[in-house]
Amino acid sequence: MVLGARTYCGGVAIAFVKGHGTENDFVVLPDPDGDLELTEGRVRALCDRQRGLGADGVLRVVRAKALADAPAGIDGDAWFMDYRNADGSVAEMCGNGVRVFARYLRDAGLVDGPEVQVWSRAGVRPATVHTNGTVTVDMGQARVLGQSTTTVNEVTHTGLGVDVGNPHLVSVVDSVAALDLSTQPGFDRDFFPRGVNLEFIEVLGPTEIRMRVHERGVGETRSCGTGTVAAAVAALAVRYLTTGAVTVHIPGGTVEITVAEDTCTLTGPAEFVAEGTLTESWWNTYA
Numbered sequence: 001m002v003l004g005a006r007t008y009c010g011g012v013a014i015a016f017v018k019g020h021g022t023e024n025d026f027v028v029l030p031d032p033d034g035d036l037e038l039t040e041g042r043v044r045a046l047c048d049r050q051r052g053l054g055a056d057g058v059l060r061v062v063r064a065k066a067l068a069d070a071p072a073g074i075d076g077d078a079w080f081m082d083y084r085n086a087d088g089s090v091a092e093m094c095g096n097g098v099r100v101f102a103r104y105l106r107d108a109g110l111v112d113g114p115e116v117q118v119w120s121r122a123g124v125r126p127a128t129v130h131t132n133g134t135v136t137v138d139m140g141q142a143r144v145l146g147q148s149t150t151t152v153n154e155v156t157h158t159g160l161g162v163d164v165g166n167p168h169l170v171s172v173v174d175s176v177a178a179l180d181l182s183t184q185p186g187f188d189r190d191f192f193p194r195g196v197n198l199e200f201i202e203v204l205g206p207t208e209i210r211m212r213v214h215e216r217g218v219g220e221t222r223s224c225g226t227g228t229v230a231a232a233v234a235a236l237a238v239r240y241l242t243t244g245a246v247t248v249h250i251p252g253g254t255v256e257i258t259v260a261e262d263t264c265t266l267t268g269p270a271e272f273v274a275e276g277t278l279t280e281s282w283w284n285t286y287a
């Protein structure tokens with residue numbers, strides 16, 4: 001596993017790792033000292049499945065002290081997950097990303113033990129990297145925002161708004177397979193002024209659901225970790241519960257969620273596919 005980014009300045013190539021969590025895939029860019037100029041255009045090109053590596057998002061691995069806008073009170077040596085959506089936009093949090101990020105830190109030898117603190121724009125997310133490669137993340141408290149609506153192919157669904165560090169709207173439907181999520185569903189821009197991730201769930205049993213998601217800044221993805229937490233909260237709410245355990249099946253696999261009064265956990269796989277270096281000319285093309 002590569003240990004750090006080499007800036008292209010001086011002709012040295014930029015390292016990357018390709019990984020995924022339940023097929024929500026990421027380009028991991030090790031950049032401990034904040035040397036990379038990660039523009040919107042470069043993120044879009046990296047995530048493009050034809051002209052780049054292809055991914056739902058980018059995880060830049062950077063020390064807090066190298067960030068211009070580091071969260072107040074953060075230790076300068078802390079590892080910060082600088083997450084970008086495939087369209088180049090910045091998001092506060094990414095649950096599948098935290099699993100991949102934590103496993104990267106562990107496998108690259110950048111942390112000492114299996115307990116890893118991952119910082120994000122939504123705060124710190126403590127994670128445990130298990131010996132079988134799965135990762136459990138303490139996702140913090142999920143905040144219920146109230147009801148709103150989304151429209152898919154002219155059918156309007158009422159859902160539950162849930163903040164998991166980033167915004168979600170979860171709607172219960174009869175069949176997730178029947179939905180066409182190939183275009184952006186409608187949503188209430190007054191309720192979600194910064195946009196929203198839209199989850200659709202089908203209840204399979206008291207503690208089991210199936211989910212599809214249309215992510216803000218990406219489109220339909222095969223999984224969304226923060227979305228599965230929001231979905232679990234909404235599935236419990238259907239049963240008038242505020243705590244419990246829920247198994248969530250997404251197109252890319254299965255994750256386990258626990259919801260407690262003051263926090264939630266997300267457990268699932270984190271996999272690496274490849275590592276390599278970007279060519280200098282490619283990087284320069286997309287400044």
Ligand SMILES: N[C@@H](CCC[C@H](N)C(=O)O)C(=O)O
Binds near residue numbers: 090091094095215216
């Ligand atoms: N796939 C992620 C969520 C990524 C951010 C999201 N698209 C947003 O804009 O909030 C996850 O696993 O949580």
